[in-house]
Amino acid sequence: MSYYRVFAKGIWEKNPILILGIGMCPTLAVSTSVSNALWMTLAATFVLIFSNIFVSLIKSVVPSHIRIPIFIAIIATFVIIVELTLKAFQPDIYKALGIFIPLIVVNCIILGRAEEFASKNTVLPSVLDGLGMGLGFGLTLTVLAFFREILGSNRLFGYTLIPGMEPATIMTLAPGAFFTLAIMLWGMNALKSRKRR
Amino acid sequence: MNASILRSTLILGLTSFIATFALSHIKAITYPVIQKQERQKQENALALVLPGYTIGEERTAAVGRANFTYWTGQKAGGNTTAKAYAFIAEKPGYSGAIRTMVGVDEKGTVLGISIIRQSETPGLGARVLEAASRNTFFQVVTGRAHETGEEPSPWFQEQFRGVNAAAKIAIFKKGDWNETMRDELLLKNGVSAITGATITTKAVKDSIEVGMATLRIALEEHAKAQEAAGK
């Protein structure tokens, strides 16, 4: 597989959310506004890339039966780095993302990539894989957040769109998240079945 | 078997050691910044709830089970100095405690409140912090945005200004508050609840009432202690 393919597969053909169906919790919970989504993407991609690097570096030293705890420890380390950095330099974002920052640890995408890709490949492809998967995750998250922020709070990037209009609050709540993602997945399925024909 | 257990333990321990070692350094870098942020936040909140006052010492009093933190403030005006107090009030809302800093004058009239911590549902209870932005997205994109010197204060906090905390505060369901409602609501010593989040509103209101009562007790005890020390 060429380096380009390793990178690009995460964005479309193996998109972690739309195709593989993993990492749903942060996707649905933090996509209430575009800025939250972008910060979450940044945080998760950072952890993904660095955990991939370290996992691919130590893969030959680690006995296979304790690899999962070690991967989790590596991931958790980078999550805490993100947590502390955001808390110090972007306290508002840290507050807005809330517990979903520590919960990056249990994001199935990160452990999944460590187990499935980084523990079998060298450093460079692992970095590209992490970057691609992070972008795929972020792209879905941002599109979702774009619609939810416009419909649910009548805002975009925190600025009011139509003054005086009452927004459909349900879009920022859990049902809106489920429905928006359902429509995105539906569209994805429709595209795939058209291609097959 | 034993050798493999030993090796696994060693590797796991080593990983944890390196991880913790690295993290302690990151913490050393970020800790002063976080501390500074938190101090800054507290100063901002104090300036918001006691506008124009010089903030005095911070006191803690053990009232009931929990510690009660309050500040004194002074403002020289004419030939008298006005005294005011700020305290931290806390009550559980829907998810977790809502912590509010409240500023009151000697009579118990609220000078301002600032919600410093909440984790309510976004779109409902979390609207306690929602401020009506002065600019719309199109104005920003087309470059016709107003120069906003400072962010407007959230309406939910704004409406408490002038309410008497020493008496019962009433809650009305009038939808989003605006400046025109102030006189009508103040007459009844009331505030308007956030639509769909009456519980959140009630938690803030209750915490202010309880906090005011606690402040009274704390002040009396402090005066007594001062007197005893004076003798």
Added chain:
Amino acid sequence: MEIKALFVILISTIFINNYVLSQMLGLCPFLGVSRKLDSALGMGLAVIFVMVMASFFTFLIYKYVLIPFDIAYLRTIAFILVIAGLVQFVEMVIENISPVLYHSLGIFLPLITTNCAVLGVAVLNTEAGFLNGNLGLLKAVVQGLGAGLGFTLALLLMAGIRERLEIADIPENLKGLPITFITAGLMAMAFLGFSGMKI
């Protein structure tokens, strides 16, 4: 008074702040293990068990180890390792004590480590203001129990609906995840009804 506080925590974590349907935690197992009712029940019971245990231990560790030594910033790594160890331990115990139970629950246990609802309840316990009151540990455990029960409730409802959906006539492109999400959205909407409840 304290009994009432505990009851409020229990009810609000089960219904009002249901972990799956309103806080959107633990969606991976919610989508993955909700095809059959019996496996949903097995997963639910395992999650309740682990959540209660995890609440108990992580709260103790946070209050009596991390806070006194001023290393609260290591919370995430400490909690996830405790949960991973706990799950492993529970798995071994169940395997030895009751092979029957192990066969019905065992396969779900490894999945629980990466269930964000378990780490979520542990983290939320430290942020919910239980630390400075009395009965903090009991409140944390009750919150863990409520979270587990709420998760199980959502999972069972979902599994019941999905068993029916199997035989329903659904447009081709909606089959699988999309229809599941629409169902979840409708359920979340129904659960929103609890959010005006006074307790």
